[in-house]
Amino acid sequence: MSNGTIRGLLLSDKQADRVVPPTGFTAQLTVFVAGAMAFMAVFALALSLASGRLADRWSQELAKAATLRINAPAEQRAAQTETALKLLRQTPGVAKARALSPEEQAALLSPWFGPDLPIDALPVPQLVEVTAGEPGYDIAGLRLRLSAEVPGAVLDDHTRWREPLVDAANGLRRLGLIAILLIGGATAAMITLAANAALAANAQVIEVLRLVGAKDGYIAGAFVRRFTLRTLIGAAVGVVFGMIGVMLLPAASDEGGFLTGLGFRGIGWGLPLLIPVLGAGVAFAATWAAARRRLKELS
Amino acid sequence: MLIELENVGYSYGGGELLSDVSVSLAPGSFHFLTGPSGAGKTTLLKLCYGALLPTAGRVQVFDRDMGALDRDDLAMLRRRVGVVHQDCRFLDHLPLSENIALPLVVSGRGQRAEDDNLKELMSWVGLSSRAEALPPELSGGERQRAALARAVIMSPDVVLADEPTGNVDWDMSQRLLHLLVELNRMGKTVLIATHDLSLIRAAKSQVQARVLRISNKGLQLAGADL
Ligand SMILES: Nc1ncnc2c1ncn2[C@@H]1O[C@H](COP(=O)(O)OP(=O)(O)OP(=O)(O)O)[C@@H](O)[C@H]1O
Ligand SMILES: [Mg+2]
Numbered sequence: 248m249s250n251g252t253i254r255g256l257l258l259s260d261k262q263a264d265r266v267v268p269p270t271g272f273t274a275q276l277t278v279f280v281a282g283a284m285a286f287m288a289v290f291a292l293a294l295s296l297a298s299g300r301l302a303d304r305w306s307q308e309l310a311k312a313a314t315l316r317i318n319a320p321a322e323q324r325a326a327q328t329e330t331a332l333k334l335l336r337q338t339p340g341v342a343k344a345r346a347l348s349p350e351e352q353a354a355l356l357s358p359w360f361g362p363d364l365p366i367d368a369l370p371v372p373q374l375v376e377v378t379a380g381e382p383g384y385d386i387a388g389l390r391l392r393l394s395a396e397v398p399g400a401v402l403d404d405h406t407r408w409r410e411p412l413v414d415a416a417n418g419l420r421r422l423g424l425i426a427i428l429l430i431g432g433a434t435a436a437m438i439t440l441a442a443n444a445a446l447a448a449n450a451q452v453i454e455v456l457r458l459v460g461a462k463d464g465y466i467a468g469a470f471v472r473r474f475t476l477r478t479l480i481g482a483a484v485g486v487v488f489g490m491i492g493v494m495l496l497p498a499a500s501d502e503g504g505f506l507t508g509l510g511f512r513g514i515g516w517g518l519p520l521l522i523p524v525l526g527a528g529v530a531f532a533a534t535w536a537a538a539r540r541r542l543k544e545l546s
Numbered sequence: 547m548l549i550e551l552e553n554v555g556y557s558y559g560g561g562e563l564l565s566d567v568s569v570s571l572a573p574g575s576f577h578f579l580t581g582p583s584g585a586g587k588t589t590l591l592k593l594c595y596g597a598l599l600p601t602a603g604r605v606q607v608f609d610r611d612m613g614a615l616d617r618d619d620l621a622m623l624r625r626r627v628g629v630v631h632q633d634c635r636f637l638d639h640l641p642l643s644e645n646i647a648l649p650l651v652v653s654g655r656g657q658r659a660e661d662d663n664l665k666e667l668m669s670w671v672g673l674s675s676r677a678e679a680l681p682p683e684l685s686g687g688e689r690q691r692a693a694l695a696r697a698v699i700m701s702p703d704v705v706l707a708d709e710p711t712g713n714v715d716w717d718m719s720q721r722l723l724h725l726l727v728e729l730n731r732m733g734k735t736v737l738i739a740t741h742d743l744s745l746i747r748a749a750k751s752q753v754q755a756r757v758l759r760i761s762n763k764g765l766q767l768a769g770a771d772l
Binding site for chain 2: 265266268451452454455456457458459460461462463464465542543
């Protein structure tokens with residue numbers, strides 16, 4: 248199918264459109280289903296974009312941060328911390344290494360122990376904040392060297408609790424994308440059924456058209472134009488309602504976490520506008536294929 | 547030759563209906579095809595415009611083998627062959643005038659340019675007052691006249707008419723015959739399938755016609771016995 252045929256098929260042809268009788272009820276159903284599918288596609292898209300953003304943020308921000316804990320008797324703690332910091336600064340890929348001050352450590356513990364904690368009197372390990380550069384450092388190598396030189400050091404790169412979160416967010420994104428694909432497939436199936444029904448209902452018309460010298464492309468065009476246009480209109484309305492729905496969701500906030508982040512950001516708002524176009528493309532292909540199949544059965 | 551059948555056989559699945567039929571229609575010739583009901587007249591016409599393909603032998607139209615045409619070629623070919631179908635099928639949702647102009651519309655020539663032509667043709671077949679009627683509102687004879695008008699609106703090289711006067715009175719059948727004779731005088735090839743022998747006799751005074759008769763699955767030239 249060349250570009251010319253596609254243009255020829257879509258170009259409005261009032262007379263060709265009159266030649267095939269209007270099919271009121273199928274038309275309304277097609278518009279409705281296209282609208283409903285587009286509405287759902289907007290939410291699936293919002294979900295998948297939001298969880299994608301979340302997964303990216305968690306994996307990026309947290310991947311850079313690690314904590315080194317130095318468990319040592321009070322008298323060795325300062326020396327070991329010094330060694331560890333020196334070692335960290337020499338490690339390629341480590342952008343920053345900083346020992347937390349006693350005040351910072353106290354602040355971390357205050358939610359549990361209250362504000363007036365005599366932190367010096369407690370065997371609290373010294374914490375060192377390690378920030379990775381771009382590219383990062385070799386964790387296994389670093390652990391090996393630390394264990395040799397700083398016996399009390401434990402490196403926690405947050406993998407343990409980061410990974411399930413990132414996995415969950417990625418899983419959600421995948422589900423969103425699968426939902427969009429399924430919506431596309433269901434739309435194609437629905438249009439195929441509707442187009443087949445319209446073609447069957449008009450079998451007599453098609454036969455007369457063939458007998459007076461109409462080409463398959465001319466006949467198929469009348470059907471393809473209709474279904475493409477109906478899907479475009481239905482999907483456009485569905486997308487508008489879907490976007491209004493997403494807009495009415497509460498704005499992103501830290502307290503709300505994931506749920507309030509559901510929505511579009513920046514040029515992301517342009518993405519749903521692709522849905523009617525893609526829907527129309529699906530309708531075009533489905534109707535064209537159905538018409539081609541059907542017409543071949545006639546002489 | 548405009549239409550040429552070579553040793554054509556046809557069967558709908560059971561026994562052979564036509565067998566070893568050879569005939570050629572020269573440009574500008576006028577033919578009648580006759581034979582008893584069920585002999586295969588309509589079938590033979592269908593072979594000539596590609597609605598059926600022969601099960602044996604070869605059909606050539608405008609020197610092209612019908613078996614070798616693709617669907618678009620066949621559509622193009624049908625624009626040069628005007629057919630009056632025995633069952634006169636129309637698009638029931640369009641008024642008569644648009645039905646008659648349908649071949650122009652589907653071939654992309656549009657309807658407006660030939661409006662005069664259309665009006666003239668409709669008055670020729672006596673349907674001027676019925677232009678806005680829908681096909682289901684027409685009488686059998688009106689449908690036949692409309693079918694003839696639709697068949698000739700493209701000014702085709704060949705007109706194949708299947709019982710074009712089956713449902714009309716004698717006067718109208720003479721008018722339709724005269725229209726076909728007129729077309730033949732303009733150089734068109736005409737083939738009329740009919741079992742109405744009086745029509746054939748009436749034509750003999752106006753045009754030099756060859757009468758072909760289907761009998762015993764074959765095609766014979768009918769003689770002076772008509
Ligand atoms: N589609 C078909 N399938 C099976 N048999 C058919 C089909 N069409 C026609 N026939 C049979 O083929 C035979 C010839 O039919 P055809 O219509 O060609 O006859 P005809 O000479 O035009 O008859 P009439 O004068 O009644 O129009 C008939 O016996 C008919 O029953
Ligand atoms: Mg017949």
